[in-house]
Amino acid sequence: MSAPDFSLESLAFSRGALRVAGVDEVGRGPLAGPVTACAVVLDPARIPEGLNDSKRLTARRREALMAEILATADVCVAHAEVAEIDSLNILRASHLAMIRALDGLALRPDHVLVDGNMLPRDLTLPAEAIVKGDGRSLSIAAASIVAKVTRDAIMRDLAQHFPGYGWETNAGYGSKSHMAALQDLGVTPHHRRSFAPIHNILCKDV
Template structure:
């Protein structure tokens, strides 16, 4: 289970950053940065964990709790156009930088010190990160701040995909969240692509090339 060991190594505010949706064939990638208020550490729910390990209904309720004061967060949604233009990694990095900068501004507006460090899920860091940062592999299972960010980012993206599913109900997005499941593949074969499909992704490019042939 994640804990606060990494956060408590620093003398000052620490933010956690994570994303949701790098792998799907359709829809945005969402990025959340969050500062968990130390005075409320004892009030954090005991079941905060990697978002993938939490049932959707509980994930939503946890996200609501952690988005409330005294914690501060910011979530960015990177649309398909940006993903296709810059690539998924650069687009995700841009979201991380923007989310970290936004939380920094919120801390300053609240009269609190700027964050001294960011904990980022994964093994890579944005090259233009606006503050010192550490990449933590499986960070959403090690750091409570990253786990909180993962829950909020995942809940936000799920809500977007469920809304897109009502507009394009033939791909199973409400359940597969844009991943390349059999139902999603069948929808593409039968109904073609939507503006929300990531044309920079190989499976989607293959479909485009097959249509061109």
């Protein structure tokens, strides 16, 4: 499987862009916790070695790369919380987190590479959706790493306050142990009530 490169960014530069941001999110599928997005504008002269789709990297490698990304790039992480996920739906909440991440960059980008097949509808910057972008674009790969490390840390912290659900290892996804804990311990304020497994449990309790 090929590694991401800088060709999409270079193409944008050749068309007049000066600052190209890569955007990715993590946490659409879990039953608990926020959805987290990251926007990254890499410095072409200081791109960390070994950037790749976060899913292809070990936790230790992700954390080491995140430190390099934060030291060399313009980075912003943003979230959409559980209440927003439940009121908007997960796709719109993911896009809201992406917009917030872009808005939080130190300097406004003039071109955006968004992971996935759909652009956030409120995005006003020139942009393109890149299917499997975290495996194609170094900027999106960097964003995927920072988003993943950040959200995993959030879920580990929440696990300290709500033990028993295994969030420190399952990151809120519906693992067998997580589903068993929901039956035994019930639904927490950090569970997504609009997601079918949680909704169904709550309906049974009515």
